[in-house]
Amino acid sequence: MSQTAGARQLQRLKTRRALLDAALTLLEEQSLGSLGLREVTRAAGVAPTAFYRHFRDIEDLGIALVDEALENLHATVRSTLATSGDAEQRMATAVELMATLVRSYPAHIRFIVRERHGGVRRVREAVTGQLDAFAVEVAESLGSDPLGAGWSRDDLLMLARLYVDHMVMTASAFLAAALEDNEWDAVSRTALRQLRLIHAGRVHWVPAGPAAARDGVPDGVPDGVPDEGA
DSSP, X not given: OOHHXXXXXXXXXXXXXXXXHHHHHHTTSSOGGGOOXXXXXXXXXXXXXXXXXXXXXXXXHHHHHHHHHHHHHHHHHHHHHHOOSOHHHHHHHXXXXXXXXXXXXXXXXXXXXXXXXXXXXXXXXXXXXXXXXXXXXXXXXXXXXXXXXXXXXXXHHHHHHHHHHHHHHHHHHHHHXXXXXXXXXXXXXXXXXXXXXXXXXXXXXXXXXXXXXXXXXXXTOOTTOOOTTO
């Protein structure tokens, strides 16, 4: 690559970064659906025509932000899955990692939390798709754990989605808390208690199987727990 081409590529990357950063800043106070192209380019300090060299439209920029934000979230998921130790240690580590992620990338996490159920369909679908992919990865890890022995794929995915949903809910709670340590500590304690509850349900869950069906016990209902229809 020539020096001129290299400088041009560097400038292109800087412009793209400026557009993404400008959008993130503006999105702290509004949703993606209300964001205007000229508003973004003005904040980024570039001409409106420059926008189209990087993104087709605001929705396209939003999807780029989803990919960027969830790349960091994905790294946190992988770190959580790789954590050794007993269940209590792993749950505590998961909460600590979420707190660190929110402190490090508050604008990205705020964007994901807001747009997960936002009004821009393509961006909402991008968030859902990424979180579903996380759930599949978590389910695979849960299935290799001794506690997952005998669990169906559907049950593992159900549990994995509970963990992923809890992760997003915890991130949202950290964002809503003031930066004082006592408020963050309160969020951490609540998140850990919630994870303990999910884990307790996991320990006592009865995997779906032929024996349960023969005995007339609905799938996943622990022994001694009456069915709602009883």
